Amino acid sequence: MSDVPGFGKALVIITGASRGFGRALALEIAARVDAAGSVLVLAARSEDKLHELQTHVTRVASELNVRCVTADLSRKEDVERVITVIRETQCADIDHLLLFNNAASLGDVSRYGRDFTDVDEVDSYLSFNVSSALCLTTGVLRAVPRRVGLTRVIINISSLCAIKPFASWILYCTGKAAREMMFRVLAKEEPDLRVLSYAPGTTTPREQALMLFSSLLLFTSSLLLFTSSLLLFTSSLLLFTSSLLLFTSSLLLFTSSLLLFTSSLLLFISSLLLFTSSLLLFTSSLLLFTSSLLGIKASAKSRPLDTDMQLQARSSSADDSVRSACSAVHAQGQLLTCEASVSKLMKVLLEGNFTSGAHLDFYDV
Amino acid sequence: MEIISGERKDLGRALCIITGASKGYGRTLALQLSCLMKPRSVLMLVARSADQLNKVKEDVRALNDGHKKLDVRCVQADLEKTEGVEKTVQAIKDTSSSDMDHFLLINNAASLGDVSRSALTFTDPAEVNRYLSLNVSCVLSLTARVLQAFPHRAGLQRTVVNISSLCALKPFPSWVLYCTGKAARDMMFRVLAEEEPDVRVLSYAPGPLDTDMQLQARRFSGDLKLRQSFSTMFSEGQLLSCEESGAKLMKLLLDDEYRSGAHVDFYEL
Numbered sequence: 001m002s003d004v005p006g007f008g009k010a011l012v013i014i015t016g017a018s019r020g021f022g023r024a025l026a027l028e029i030a031a032r033v034d035a036a037g038s039v040l041v042l043a044a045r046s047e048d049k050l051h052e053l054q055t056h057v058t059r060v061a062s063e064l065n066v067r068c069v070t071a072d073l074s075r076k077e078d079v080e081r082v083i084t085v086i087r088e089t090q091c092a093d094i095d096h097l098l099l100f101n102n103a104a105s106l107g108d109v110s111r112y113g114r115d116f117t118d119v120d121e122v123d124s125y126l127s128f129n130v131s132s133a134l135c136l137t138t139g140v141l142r143a144v145p146r147r148v149g150l151t152r153v154i155i156n157i158s159s160l161c162a163i164k165p166f167a168s169w170i171l172y173c174t175g176k177a178a179r180e181m182m183f184r185v186l187a188k189e190e191p192d193l194r195v196l197s198y199a200p201g202t203t204t205p206r207e208q209a210l211m212l213f214s215s216l217l218l219f220t221s222s223l224l225l226f227t228s229s230l231l232l233f234t235s236s237l238l239l240f241t242s243s244l245l246l247f248t249s250s251l252l253l254f255t256s257s258l259l260l261f262t263s264s265l266l267l268f269i270s271s272l273l274l275f276t277s278s279l280l281l282f283t284s285s286l287l288l289f290t291s292s293l294l295g296i297k298a299s300a301k302s303r304p305l306d307t308d309m310q311l312q313a314r315s316s317s318a319d320d321s322v323r324s325a326c327s328a329v330h331a332q333g334q335l336l337t338c339e340a341s342v343s344k345l346m347k348v349l350l351e352g353n354f355t356s357g358a359h360l361d362f363y364d365v
Numbered sequence: 366m367e368i369i370s371g372e373r374k375d376l377g378r379a380l381c382i383i384t385g386a387s388k389g390y391g392r393t394l395a396l397q398l399s400c401l402m403k404p405r406s407v408l409m410l411v412a413r414s415a416d417q418l419n420k421v422k423e424d425v426r427a428l429n430d431g432h433k434k435l436d437v438r439c440v441q442a443d444l445e446k447t448e449g450v451e452k453t454v455q456a457i458k459d460t461s462s463s464d465m466d467h468f469l470l471i472n473n474a475a476s477l478g479d480v481s482r483s484a485l486t487f488t489d490p491a492e493v494n495r496y497l498s499l500n501v502s503c504v505l506s507l508t509a510r511v512l513q514a515f516p517h518r519a520g521l522q523r524t525v526v527n528i529s530s531l532c533a534l535k536p537f538p539s540w541v542l543y544c545t546g547k548a549a550r551d552m553m554f555r556v557l558a559e560e561e562p563d564v565r566v567l568s569y570a571p572g573p574l575d576t577d578m579q580l581q582a583r584r585f586s587g588d589l590k591l592r593q594s595f596s597t598m599f600s601e602g603q604l605l606s607c608e609e610s611g612a613k614l615m616k617l618l619l620d621d622e623y624r625s626g627a628h629v630d631f632y633e634l
Binding site for chain 1: 505540
């Protein structure tokens with residue numbers, strides 16, 4: 001592992017670690033810390049999945065101290081339990097503290113904002129997605145105070161939804177915007193901290209526009225193709241007629257000067273039509289080529305993370321355009337793997353050039 | 366609605382609901398709005414203190430000289446609780462509104478939260494939850510219920526105003542709850558604007574107002590620099606009067622040219 005740049009001796013805490021992005025994060029970071037002397041704390045609700053992950057992590061880094069905490073972070077006692085585990089951890093000589101606030105829920109995306117009449121429902125969403133993230137962060141920072149030689153990094157797993165509204169995603173957008181601001185205030189208040197809000201991969205409006213443009217081009221070119229095929233059909237009919245006429249005229253050569261004239265005219269027209277249709281075919285093939293290029297470019301750049309949350313977004317978003325966008329992206333196999341997004345995050349964290357409190361999108365890196 | 370030389374002079378026959386209407390900015394908005402409402406409009410004032418609400422009601426009456434038949438109703442409700450939201454919605458449903466031109470909800474009620482402490486001291490989720498409940502969840506719930514009670518109808522303009530702050534866009538040290546709550550509200554109303562094309566949605570940042578909240582900010586802000594800058598603003602007379610800031614909001618509402626969902630600051634105008 002010596003060739004992989006890493007965080008040295010580190011205390012790493014990952015919430016929502018049992019699946020998706022959190023799980024990929026755990027596996028990647030295990031290879032980037034000094035196995036001896038580092039501690040990886042994994043928190044999630046599912047005990048089974050955590051232990052299964054622990055087994056995987058140990059395969060990557062056998063000496064690494066991995067602590068699993070079965071915790072439902074919407075409960076105060078469970079947030080405290082994670083903090084207690086951290087307090088009990090020996091971390092007097094670590095180089096890095098890394099806290100990944102990854103746990104989050106999508107909320108009910110099958111309804112619009114006007115349907116959220118129940119205060120308790122919104123309260124419980126914000127409690128899990130906002131309050132618990134703040135209280136876990138402050139608890140961890142108090143348990144691992146500032147010290148010379150220790151870099152403390154707080155990562156907020158954010159989303160494009162923190163800065164851009166999406167119809168039928170009111171809870172998710174509100175929660176992500178709230179978290180983002182919360183961590184920006186924290187960055188302002190604690191200049192020795194490194195705070196990063198990372199959006200692990202979503203479709204940005206620019207790419208949506210690009211995809212729209214390419215689909216328009218595809219539509220235009222298919223129309224042109226249809227027209228040119230019609231013209232080709234017509235011209236072949238004319239050719240057939242003219243050949244019949246030629247045959248007749250050869251039989252009736254002596255009286256056929258008129259018929260010959262007609263057939264030559266028809267031949268001329270059909271050749272013109274053939275020429276036009278070939279031009280149209282050429283244009284449409286060019287357009288198809290361009291649009292496929294654009295499509296490839298857009299699909300390479302606009303892939304939301306392939307996680308359970310994306311599945312939920314795809315199947316239950318109330319807003320038709322949001323839902324079909326999610327489904328289209330999935331159908332075309334354009335979902336970004338968690339691993340690709342995690343490795344970009346690692347690169348950013350290791351380089352450490354970001355402004356504390358900044359929002360960074362996968363596609364900006 | 367009366368339109369003279371292309372400019373709207375009033376809000377028509379309107380039903381206006383103002384939360385946090387008993388004092389400060391909410392009170393001023395009540396007085397200013399009452400002058401823009403046509404006879405037989407309904408002005409609904411919501412706040413916790415019944416006494417203060419009744420005083421505002423008298424002030425509104427006095428301002429409009431009693432000539433105009435304005436129905437001013439006070440709803441004593443604590444919007445921190447579901448019951449408070451329900452009570453307010455019930456009062457709105459009791460209002461006859463079949464031939465209104467305009468329906469206007471001003472979400473003004475908010476609290477500053479404890480600004481004397483840094484974010485690091487917020488270790489109790491229950492405290493953060495309470496703050497978000499009043500400043501975010503209840504606002505969404507009230508807005509949703511009110512929009513349901515007044516569905517889309519031809520000839521009815523529906524407007525929802527979120528009294529926002531610079532804090533929705535810019536972080537301020539020792540103001541973690543306030544900034545978080547305001548950022549959350551702004552986004553919530555942006556999503557609403559996206560979802561409801563026929564509802565006019567505005568987040569208005571009124572600027573630094575000379576109110577009780579400003580006094581609290583000046584006295585208790587944990588961040589020394591911030592506290593000093595508030596004191597300087599106060600001593601050098603840079604704070605805005607509620608009237609001055611409210612007047613710009615009134616103009617925004619009358620002109621009705623803002624992009625729905627936009628965050629508009631007093632100083633941009």
